[in-house]
Amino acid sequence: MQINGVEIEDTFAEAFPMTATRLIITAADRFWARRAAEAMTGFATSVIGCGCEAGIETEVEPNKTPDGRPGIAVLVFSMSGKELEKQVVRRVGQCVLTCPSTSVFAGMDSEKRVALGSHLRYFGDGFQTAKLIGGRRYWRVPVVDGEFVAEESTGRRDAVGGGNFLVLSQSLAGALKACESAMDAMRQVPNVIMPFPGGVARSGSKVGSKYKALGASTNDAFCPTLRPITQSLLPQGVAAALEVVIDGLEEIDVARAMRAGIQAACEFGDRYGLKRITGGNYGGKLGKYHFHLHQVLA
Amino acid sequence: MKPLTIRFPSTASHRLNLFGIVPNQLGDQALTEIQQLTIEVNDRPTQLGNHCEVIDGVRDELVLEGDLSGCDYVGGGLNSGRISVDGSVGDFLADRMTGGRIEVAGSAGRFAGSGLRGGIVNIAGDCGEYAASAAPGATRGMNGGVLVIRGNCDQWLATRMRRGTIIVHGRTAAACATRMIAGTLALCGPVDFPLAANMARGTILMLGHQVVCTAPPGFTDPEHSELSFLQILINDIAPYLPDRIRIERTPPVVFRALGDRVNRGLGEIIWINTRFNHADTHLAHA
Numbered sequence: 001m002q003i004n005g006v007e008i009e010d011t012f013a014e015a016f017p018m019t020a021t022r023l024i025i026t027a028a029d030r031f032w033a034r035r036a037a038e039a040m041t042g043f044a045t046s047v048i049g050c051g052c053e054a055g056i057e058t059e060v061e062p063n064k065t066p067d068g069r070p071g072i073a074v075l076v077f078s079m080s081g082k083e084l085e086k087q088v089v090r091r092v093g094q095c096v097l098t099c100p101s102t103s104v105f106a107g108m109d110s111e112k113r114v115a116l117g118s119h120l121r122y123f124g125d126g127f128q129t130a131k132l133i134g135g136r137r138y139w140r141v142p143v144v145d146g147e148f149v150a151e152e153s154t155g156r157r158d159a160v161g162g163g164n165f166l167v168l169s170q171s172l173a174g175a176l177k178a179c180e181s182a183m184d185a186m187r188q189v190p191n192v193i194m195p196f197p198g199g200v201a202r203s204g205s206k207v208g209s210k211y212k213a214l215g216a217s218t219n220d221a222f223c224p225t226l227r228p229i230t231q232s233l234l235p236q237g238v239a240a241a242l243e244v245v246i247d248g249l250e251e252i253d254v255a256r257a258m259r260a261g262i263q264a265a266c267e268f269g270d271r272y273g274l275k276r277i278t279g280g281n282y283g284g285k286l287g288k289y290h291f292h293l294h295q296v297l298a
Numbered sequence: 299m300k301p302l303t304i305r306f307p308s309t310a311s312h313r314l315n316l317f318g319i320v321p322n323q324l325g326d327q328a329l330t331e332i333q334q335l336t337i338e339v340n341d342r343p344t345q346l347g348n349h350c351e352v353i354d355g356v357r358d359e360l361v362l363e364g365d366l367s368g369c370d371y372v373g374g375g376l377n378s379g380r381i382s383v384d385g386s387v388g389d390f391l392a393d394r395m396t397g398g399r400i401e402v403a404g405s406a407g408r409f410a411g412s413g414l415r416g417g418i419v420n421i422a423g424d425c426g427e428y429a430a431s432a433a434p435g436a437t438r439g440m441n442g443g444v445l446v447i448r449g450n451c452d453q454w455l456a457t458r459m460r461r462g463t464i465i466v467h468g469r470t471a472a473a474c475a476t477r478m479i480a481g482t483l484a485l486c487g488p489v490d491f492p493l494a495a496n497m498a499r500g501t502i503l504m505l506g507h508q509v510v511c512t513a514p515p516g517f518t519d520p521e522h523s524e525l526s527f528l529q530i531l532i533n534d535i536a537p538y539l540p541d542r543i544r545i546e547r548t549p550p551v552v553f554r555a556l557g558d559r560v561n562r563g564l565g566e567i568i569w570i571n572t573r574f575n576h577a578d579t580h581l582a583h584a
Binding site: 101129130140147149 | 461480482499501523524525526527529530531533534564566
């Protein structure tokens with residue numbers, strides 16, 4: 001298969017099960033809502049070292065937020081409900097509660113719950129109050145700019161993490177441009193985040209390492225500088241490979257984002273020197289979800 | 299098909315206890331079984347059919363017609379369906395009600411909504427003393443649901459109320475929210491003092507145009523506050539507010555007093571529209 005002269009390799013990208021939640025962060029204006037969301041989703045690129053993967057999903061219009069203020073929806077993914085709750089409480093406590101004028105609300109309904117205001121309320125030192133409105137409990141914590149409002153808990157659900165595709169280009173500049181185009185398209189897809197910086201990882205990894213302590217290490221088969229000394233998977237003329245990683249609430253969400261991203265990256269394939277799109281295939285060792293690139297693009 | 303209708307005579311001389319005569323209890327019963335249901339008259343058991351006429355109809359709605367001012371515990375035990383009362387009711391309206399809806403075209407007696415735990419109760423007329431308050435022998439009053447009083451409300455509204463929302467369109471008599479534990483009161487008309495004595499927690503929204511921003515004894519002086527949660531609360535109660543009050547969006551600044559500090563309470567009284575309020579108010583009165 002080819003798109004605008006770019007070869008789409010007949011392979012699949014592997015992804016694995018995660019658990020996820022969505023939060024709605026509101027503030028006096030969009031500037032502060034975004035500052036809080038950016039802080040909260042910082043250092044959340046990979047569960048390997050960050051405990052969770054998080055990112056901004058979309059902006060939420062004031063008429064769709066609980067308190068009628070501008071909002072930002074963020075998605076947080078982790079490997080277990082317990083770890084997810086730990087990360088959510090810690091990150092909201094340090095990055096949203098601290099940010100001027102913000103409030104935080106559940107962005108997902110589910111029987112499985114993740115604590116939010118029920119833990120954060122203790123910052124109020126006994127001056128906090130709860131309000132049950134329309135069947136939802138909100139905690140009002142006095143802070144020096146007024147009140148921090150946090151919904152008692154948010155829902156969580158099973159999700160898919162680690163969906164991916166790799167962009168192989170004749171130059172690093174071309175690979176970057178292709179990925180930027182892909183990101184612009186993928187950010188329009190609901191229910192997904194791309195947790196790495198700018199949505200792209202240059203540290204594509206393989207499962208395992210020569211060092212026993214590491215579960216993942218550099219994907220030497222795609223490192224251009226190692227081409228002469230490893231069993232390289234890079235075609236001739238490729239000077240850089242970048243990996244786009246996607247976490248989504250459902251398999252179909254990840255597939256939609258992959259399709260949008262690949263198509264956008266290939267749109268100006270010649271201009272970017274794009275040679276090939278491939279997937280992170282680890283022989284089935286990484287996860288149960290397999291996204292076959294040809295099927296995703298069909 | 300018409301709803302199941304129970305018609306009471308206009309000359310009832312006894313006090314009837316109608317607890318349990320609710321759609322969720324009548325759903326699978328034949329008309330004769332309904333007529334033989336046990337109720338209490340002057341605290342003695344008797345059959346429902348001896349005191350009223352039962353007209354068959356669909357069971358998810360119950361219409362009560364006639365003079366029910368001597369009927370207590372109307373809607374008692376309701377958890378689904380709807381009850382429409384074509385007139386006034388006696389005491390203890392909606393006792394232990396957990397869901398569904400009650401519409402009263404007339405007024406309600408004492409302790410209306412005292413045992414309310416969920417659902418919506420709409421009283422078109424006035425309401426007697428102790429509405430939503432702790433009933434004799436109970437430690438807590440209303441514990442959930444929505445109570446809308448479109449007329450005036452007598453004394454001791456929401457005494458020891460625990461949870462839920464009350465909206466009063468007319469005048470609220472003295473001693474409202476005494477020892478209130480939690481919940482929300484939206485008072486749209488004049489409010490007589492004393493108010494909120496020993497209030498522990500909860501919210502009183504003063505929405506009436508004629509309400510002056512004066513805090514009751516034991517409360518802090520009203521101060522400007524910006525409360526982002528208020529829009530959530532306003533959105534929740536907006537469908538129950540009188541037509542004369544139209545809130546397009548919450549004003550950015552309101553007045554708020556905390557108390558009753560005599561017992562270290564953190565209850566709050568919020569004035570959304572007073573002559574002291576921010577010029578850019580969005581609360582419009584027709």
